[in-house]
Amino acid sequence: MGLWKRLFGSKPQSTPAAGRSLEDTRQSGYWQCQGCGSIHFKQEGLEVLAELQDLGNEVSGGSTCSECGTRHRVAEIASGKFDMQDSDELIAKALADPGNASWDRQRKQWSYRGKPLRGSTGFGTEKPRQLDVSRSSDGTPLFFTVHVGKEAVLHQDLAVVDEITGSVAEEVRNRGVVVPSMLFFSGFDHDSRPIWKIQEIRSWCRLAFERAPHLLTLLTEQTVDPVSWSLIETGEVQEDGAGNCTTAIDPMEWLQLLKESALACGEFLRELGMQEGDDWVEQWFLKRCSHVKENTQ
Numbered sequence: 001m002g003l004w005k006r007l008f009g010s011k012p013q014s015t016p017a018a019g020r021s022l023e024d025t026r027q028s029g030y031w032q033c034q035g036c037g038s039i040h041f042k043q044e045g046l047e048v049l050a051e052l053q054d055l056g057n058e059v060s061g062g063s064t065c066s067e068c069g070t071r072h073r074v075a076e077i078a079s080g081k082f083d084m085q086d087s088d089e090l091i092a093k094a095l096a097d098p099g100n101a102s103w104d105r106q107r108k109q110w111s112y113r114g115k116p117l118r119g120s121t122g123f124g125t126e127k128p129r130q131l132d133v134s135r136s137s138d139g140t141p142l143f144f145t146v147h148v149g150k151e152a153v154l155h156q157d158l159a160v161v162d163e164i165t166g167s168v169a170e171e172v173r174n175r176g177v178v179v180p181s182m183l184f185f186s187g188f189d190h191d192s193r194p195i196w197k198i199q200e201i202r203s204w205c206r207l208a209f210e211r212a213p214h215l216l217t218l219l220t221e222q223t224v225d226p227v228s229w230s231l232i233e234t235g236e237v238q239e240d241g242a243g244n245c246t247t248a249i250d251p252m253e254w255l256q257l258l259k260e261s262a263l264a265c266g267e268f269l270r271e272l273g274m275q276e277g278d279d280w281v282e283q284w285f286l287k288r289c290s291h292v293k294e295n296t297q
């Protein structure tokens, strides 16, 4: 007989929350993306997080849907907020048999062998945010992280463009600063081509630029190049072995595009009443000009 048993009798296996049996507290093994409805397997780590949360710990971080790029707070996934309501067995069966499972985009509903699957409660009632803001320790916004999901790209959904424009405008009005956006396209991981060579992304960027030509000027240094290149013709992609891609670009065409965006951005900032807007745009454009020169020789 072990020491524990001698002292206390049977060791408790687990401590269910008051009023709930162990069976009730068991969560689904699957959660549903609130952006596109796709079903994801909850990794083991999430169950550990759920337990930590039950113990009253703060759980931070986000998880990005691999299909559409929508961000979900890990704490909310762990808490079971996005849990599928049908049994794990049924969902596993449906996922293993995609030919018999279908997603109805209009009704926001999965069905398997003609029968509806019960998804997460309240799916689609909250519009997921596509934009996160990173701030310095004193609260100053540094940049926005924006995820453009595959679903948005394929359905030419430009809601995120308005979200960027609106958020930038808010910061200009409140603090007089231009906060750049780091733009990511998610759900194209299986495609080995760089984003500016993927036709669907090119079409989306074209529409986004037509709607908001100031957008390019509002992107971070890392993202302005690939997005620009998806708006012009480029040559074959060359890899340098270190994972960096280069491609032949007509400098005049590139500059013309940047100039068009800079002019539109100047107007955008003037309309918002930003005094130094023109100077800011001019600085941006001069910097881009030397960058183009360096990269097209």
Ligand SMILES: [Zn+2]
Pocket: 033, 034, 035, 036, 037, 038, 065, 066, 067, 068, 069, 070
């Ligand atoms: Zn999704």
